[in-house]
Amino acid sequence: MAEHFHVNTPLLESVTMSKVVGTTVYLKMENSQPSGSFKIRGIGHLCQQLATQSKGVVCSSGGNAGMAAAYAARKMGVPATIIVPSSSPQLVVQRLQDQGATVKIIGKVWDDANAEALRMAETEGLTYVPPFDHPLLWHGHASIIAEAAACLGPSVKPGAVVLSVGGGGLLCGVIQGLKDVGWTDVPVIAMETEGADCFNAAVKAGKVVTLDDITSEAKCLGAKTVCKKAFEYSQCSELTIISELVTDQQALHAVETFLDEERVLVEMACGAALAAVYSGVVRRLQDEGRLLGPLLVIVCGGSSVDMKQLSHLKHKLQT
Known part of the structure; x- marks a missing residue:
């Protein structure tokens, strides 16, 4: 078998994000993949x-x-x-x-x-x-969790994995990975922006639904229908998947804060996951007693952002 095209990405501890949520936050830096994302x-x-x-x-x-x-x-x-x-x-x-x-x-x-x-x-x-909708894709994405588990070692298990959902491919891969390493009891916090929320809509409706349109600026989360497998996982009693929404403004704010604090520019689709920490979603879940222990945040990356695009989004979302 030929060598992989992906690299084993850094797992970094974020001191600033850890301070925000009062527990250790580990960042899986998928933005450093050769193609720019997971x-x-x-x-x-x-x-x-x-x-x-x-x-x-x-x-x-x-x-x-x-x-x-x-x-x-x-x-x-x-x-x-x-x-x-x-x-x-x-x-x-x-x-x-x-x-x-x-x-x-x-x-x-x-x-x-x-x-x-x-x-x-x-x-x-x-x-x-x-x-996003293919078992071979999910098998490849599962390597994120295998790497994180190897890096953290047997003594550290995350209290939750935080990720963004677009079509659901990353979610399916992460769940596959959690199964592979024996972490099926670890909750997954599935983040979307309002207006690109096909997974949240399916969870609420109890069936796969198709959005009329994508109105969010997080265009890379822009699938109108989530993949069937992701929805099936949300209905599975052995797994805990917590579906949460943030606004475009919260996702953009997360992108800017992450750039200031971690010196890394990611796109808004990734900002949705980061906003779980910065906009208080994680804090709320902790207060409700639904989250305990360190967080593993998947920084999924993004190749559709630069400073010009960031300025454009700021201008557009301030109106």
């Missing part, structure tokens, strides 16, 4: 399994999944076509092209781009790379 774990694994003899890969993505697919394809010497919706920042298109991918802009939201990717896979014989 997505390379699952997508790299899937490409190695399915695309070695491929004519090319096609992936629909508003950003990070596309970056991971383009990176993996370049490493494998296979052509990549990435279909992005028109809501994707120009910065993302440029970064995808820098990885050597062909970029097509189709439709307004990810669902439109995905329909085109499926069509191209069918008509042009390309390998379809799904951004």
